[in-house]
Amino acid sequence: MGGGMDSFSLQEAVRTITEIGQLPALGVLAGSSVLEYVFPPFPGDTVTLAGGVLARAGGWSFGLVFLVLTAGSMAGASLDYWFGAKALAREKVVGRAKTERSKGAVNRVLDGYKRFGPAFLVLNRFMPGIRGLFFVAAGMAGIPFRKVVFYSTVSAAAWNGLILFAGYAVGDNLALLESLFKTYMGVVWTLMGAGVVAWVVVRLRAASRR
Numbered sequence: 001m002g003g004g005m006d007s008f009s010l011q012e013a014v015r016t017i018t019e020i021g022q023l024p025a026l027g028v029l030a031g032s033s034v035l036e037y038v039f040p041p042f043p044g045d046t047v048t049l050a051g052g053v054l055a056r057a058g059g060w061s062f063g064l065v066f067l068v069l070t071a072g073s074m075a076g077a078s079l080d081y082w083f084g085a086k087a088l089a090r091e092k093v094v095g096r097a098k099t100e101r102s103k104g105a106v107n108r109v110l111d112g113y114k115r116f117g118p119a120f121l122v123l124n125r126f127m128p129g130i131r132g133l134f135f136v137a138a139g140m141a142g143i144p145f146r147k148v149v150f151y152s153t154v155s156a157a158a159w160n161g162l163i164l165f166a167g168y169a170v171g172d173n174l175a176l177l178e179s180l181f182k183t184y185m186g187v188v189w190t191l192m193g194a195g196v197v198a199w200v201v202v203r204l205r206a207a208s209r210r
Contacts, residue, residue, distance in 0.1 A: 010174045013043075013050035022060060025051075026068050033072025033156075037080050037132040045128070045163060049177060052167020062168065066160055073125065073156035074149065080132045081148050084139025093140065114141040121151035125159030128185055 017025040029051045036044025048069055055062045090110055113120075117138050124131040138148050170177050 010046055010049060010053075010178050013046050014053055014174065017047070017050050017054060025054075026064070029065065030068045030072035030075075033069050034076040034079070037073070037076025037135070040129050040132060045181070048160065048163050049167045049181065052164035053170075053174070053177070054167075055164060056168045062164065066157075066164055069160045069164070070153065070156045073160065074152050076132070077124070077135045077148070077152040077156075078145075080135035081139040081145065084136035085142070085145075086139070088136065088140045090140055090142060110137075110141040113137050114143055117141060117143055118147065118151055121148060122155050124152070125155040126188070128188060 017028060020028065029047060032042065032044040032047040035042045051060070051065045051069065054060050055065050090107075093106055093110075117134070120134045121138060121143075124134045127134075135148065135152070166180070167177065170180075
């Protein structure tokens, strides 16, 4: 998740957030939600899970923690989107292509993402490490910003609700929480790797037929 729990354990996150007090901690939760979109190695989900634990153990408002985390996720996704829309805009990328064939390939990829990208945006929060890239691609492809905000809100609300509920339900059994989320990470990365391999195989077979 984010950068994983190995570099920053859940126990460390809970201890750190508890020590700084609730108001500064809410700022940390919001900031971590933003930072994991622009710096994927940052263990933002570890901090999110710590917020869920403290919503129960520390008596924090579950709804307030949820809103802070969701707002931070939306802000991070928006930054990625605008980077893709401005710094890597379609016309800039196509303009740098040296041949008409490569320009056509770029346009086909971006047109395909504009069509199917919303599905990736809805699922982005459940895909660790690469979630920010989906919004950069959305900006490059020219998906309307209002749609991006909607999809990112749906995804962030679903993921944050799930992860906060897990932290709230399991409570102080931090070892179990870490084990569950490490297992989830392993499963997701395995599935994504299998998907990439399958895509490469299909493309190679299509190329061999041509």
